[in-house]
Amino acid sequence: MEKKYSPSNLEKKIYEKWMENDCFSPKEFKSNYSIVLPPPNVTGTLHMGHAFQHTIIDILIRYNRMLGKSVLWQPGTDHAGIATQIVVENNLKQSGKTRQSLNRDDFVKEVWKWKEKSGNTIINQTKRIGSSADWKRNRFTMDDELSDAVQKVFISLYDKKIIYRKNRLVNWDIKLQTAISDLEVSNIEKEGLLFFIDYDVVDSKEKITVATTRPETLFGDTAVCINPKDERYMHLINKYIQIPFIKRKVPIIQDESIDMNFGTGCVKVTPGHDFNDYKLGEKHKLDTINILNKNGTLNSEVTKDLVDINIHDARELVLRKLEKENRLVKKEKYKTSIPVGDRSGEIIEPLLTDQWFMKMDGLAEPAIKAVKDGHIKFVPKNWEKVYFNWLENIEDWCISRQIWWGHRIPAWFDNKGNIYVGNDENQVREKYKLDKNLKLTQDQDVLDTWFSSALWPFTTLGWPEETNEFKNFYPTNVLVTGFDIIFFWVARMVMMGLKFTNKIPFKTIYIHGLVRDSEGKKMSKSLGNIIDPIDIIDGINLQDLLDKRTSNLVQPKLEEKIIKKTKIEFPDGIKPYGADALRFCFSALASTGRDINFDLNRIEGYRNFCNKLWNASRFVFMTVDLKEYNQKINYESLSLYDKWILTRLNDIISDYKKHFSSFRFDLIAGSLYSFIWYEYCDWYLEIAKIMIARGVDSTKDTLINSLQLILKLCHPIIPYITEEIWEEMHKRNYTPDELLINSKFPLQQKLFLDNAVSMNVNTVMDIINSIRKTRSDLNIHPKMEVDVYFLSNQPNYESIIKENDFIIQNLAKVNKIFWNEKSYNIKDCITITLKDLKALIPIKKIIDVDQELSRLKKNLSLLESLLDKVNQKINNKDFIEKAPSSIIKENLDKKDNIQKEIISINELMKYLSD
C-alpha cells in the first residue's frame, strides 16, 4: 500500500477494475433487487443533488449486492424536451442561428449531437462518484425501443378514450410558443392594482362597475356575473351590458361562486383568458372569445388601434382609453399572483388551443389505492399526504407540446380535421380503412417529456417484451428521488405502471431532501453558488471556480457579487477530497426528509476519516507478516481485547442492518465513524500494539479479521478506498475473495454474548481515562511516568487491574502499579476516585494541599448535585410506584456509585486537611 492516501489515483484505477471484471451486471436471477435511476436531463452536467441521489442509490445497491442478491441498477438519461431544446437553441444563438433558420429535421439532428455530448458527460460524472450501475443497459428515453413503447401506450390510451384531443384553455408560454401543463407553472406574488371599470347597462342609463386586475382582456368578456343573493344588483337580472369600445352586448348572469364582499361584487367573465371564467363559461354556456395570437399579441377581436399590440403593453393603452371615456372609476393596490413558466420565466397566458389531454381520474384511483393499501410505502411516510392530495384533486393532463424535440404524436389529420391514430401512416390507413388518395399529415406536436418518464421503470427493462429483466426485476424495489417531482414523475409512474403492467412500479419510495448551499440557499446558476461535485472530488483552484460560476450568466450584473462571495467562501478554491469523502459526507447528512445544507468544512472531516482508515490499514499490514494470518480463528482462545473488538463489531453489524431497513444512512455513517475512529483506532489498535509486543499472536488474527469486517461494512459508503485496501488483503492471501464489491456482507455471529468482556474492558478504559485526565489537569508532561496506588476492597478490581496492568501502564504512562499497598505519603499524592476504587498518584513535588482540596471539592459538588437529582427521583413515591423496574434499578445503581465516590472523596479530604 502507498504510504499516502491519495484518492485521485486510486479511484480511477479501482473503477476500471470493477468495469473490467463486469461487477455491475447481475449474473443470475435469484432474490432479485433493482433500482431504476431517475434519468438526469441531458441538459448539461450533473449537480450536487444528482451526486447525493446517486450516492444513496449506490449505497443501497452495493449493500444488497453484498447480501448476495442479484442486483440491477438500471441507468439512463432523459431527453427533457423543452429544457434540452432551450439549451440547444441558446447554443445555436451563439453562432447566429435559430431553430427556425434550420428546418425541423436539421434542428433535431443538432439536438442529437448535443445529447451525445451531454449524455457522455453525465455518464462519466456518475461513474466518478462510484456508481455501480449496469452501464451495458444504459437507456435513453428516445431510444427506438422506448419510443416504440411510448407510441404503443399512446395508441392504447387513445383507443380507450383516455387520451383525447380538445380545443380548450391551456397554459400558453408565449416565449416558447407551446402549451405547458399546470405543474410547469409557478405563481409569483406581486404588488399589483385592482381596477374598477364602468360598463354600460343596455337600454338604461345605469352603469355597473366591475373590479379586475386585467382590464386588457375586456375584449374577451362574454358576461358579467353577480351573486344571486346580492340585492344591490337584483334589478339587473336578465339585463345585458355593453362592453366598452366594441359595444358587444353580453348578459348579466348569476353565480354563487361570486364573493359579494370583494370589489364591487360584480365580475367580468372572460372564458377565453381565465381558467375560472372558463369553467364559469362552460357552466353557463357562454361564448368563449379568444383575443390573443399565439405570439402574445392581440388579434382582430379588439379595437383596430390595439391589433398586433403585445398584451402586456396593451394594458396601459386600454386604461388610457377607459380614462378618456371616464370609465376608470378607481385603482386599488392589490397583491396578485402572476403565473410564470418554469422553463421560460415568462408570464403565462391562458389560451384556447387544440391540444391532447389525458383523462386522469380513472388512473388516479388505483394509484391512490396502491399506497393506501400499503403496497407502496413512502419513506418518510408524511410524503404520502402530498401524494394523496394531488391525486385526489387531479385535473386532466395536457400532454402535447408545440416543440420539435421529443416523441412525435402518432396522429394524422385529413384536411377535414379528422383524427387517425396509429403507428405510422400506412398502418393508420389500414386501421381506419382510408382511401389511398386521402391526404394525411402527421400532427406536428410532441409529447410532454414526463409522458415517457412515466413509463421509465418498465420500458427500460424491455416492456412490452417479456424480457428476463422485466420478468425478474419488475417491480423495482426502491425509487430514490426528490420531493419536487412527486407529482411530475412519481405519481405518474404509479398510474402508468398499474395501467400497463398491472403492477406497482416500485415497492418503496425514498424521498430525499434538496442539496442547498451552506447558508441553506438553493444552489442555482443565477445565485452563483453552484458547486460541481467533480470539483469536490478533484479540487479546483479559485480562478477556475470563479470562471465557472460567472460564465454565461443570465444577469451579468451579478458577476461582481458572485466573485466577492466566492472569494470569501473559498479563498483557496476547493481542495481535492475524493469521491469517498464526498459519499461519506452525503451519507452522514442523509437524515430523512430534511434538506441538506452542504458545508465544505464537514467534508474535510470525512476525508480525514478516510485517511484514518487508510493508515489504520497500513498499520495492520505492517504489523502482521505475510504468512501470519490464521483464517480459522479459535475465538475462545482470544485475548480479552480481541474478544471485545469482535463483540463491538457484532453490535455495529446489528445496528447497521437495523438502520438500513429504515434508510437511516446518517446513522450508519455515524456509527461507523465513531466505532472505527474512537474504538478501533484509539483503543483497539493501541492495545494491539502492546499485545503483539508481548507475543500474543492471536491478536494478529483479530487485527486482520476485524479489518476485513470493517472494510465490508464501509464498502457501500466508501467503495474506492475499501476496495483498494482489500486488494492488499487478497494479495496477501488473507482472503479468497478477489474483489470486495462481490464479497459477502458479514453476518452477525453469536459470540461472546456475556457482557463480562465489555464490562472489564470498560473498567480498564475508565481507569486509563481518569489517570489521563488527572495528569492533564496537573500539567504532568505526557512523557513523564507516574506510579499509581490503587486502593479498594472490591476483589474484582484487583483481578482486572492485575491482569491488565501492562495496558494501564502503557496507555496512561504509569511506571509502577501498587495494589492496596500503603507505602505512600498522602500529602504527596493526587487522588482519583472511581466508584469505590481509589487511585493515588504520588507526584515529585509536595502538592499544594489547598489546591488539591479545591480540586476535590469541585469534583464533590458536581457529584453532589448529581446525587441530588437522583435522590429527587428515588424519594418520589410516584416514581417508585410508576416507573419501570429497570429504570428504578438504574437510578439506584447510579446513586450507589455516586455515594461511594463521595465517600472516597470525603475520606481523602479529611486526610488532607489533618
Added chain:
RNA sequence: AGGCGCGUAGCUCAGCUGGUUAGAGCGCCACCUUGACAUGGUGGAGGUCGUUGGUUCGAACCCAAUCGUGCCUACCA
C-alpha cells in the same frame, strides 16, 4: 387560506420507542513532531434544547398556544 417541515454549542447537524451528567464534525484553548496517521494524539472550554403553558413519577422528545423561518398546494375579480 390550507398542508408539510424546521428552530439543540460560534457554524453545519444527530438525538431512534419520553428515563443520557444532552452528542458529533468543523472552529476554539492547553499540552504533545511517541515508529499507522499532524489529514494525527491526549485533555478541555462552550448549551436555561425558540417562548409560554399543559400532560406525565419523569419532557429536547407528547399536546396546546405563540414567535421566527423555509417549502408545497390552492385561490385571488
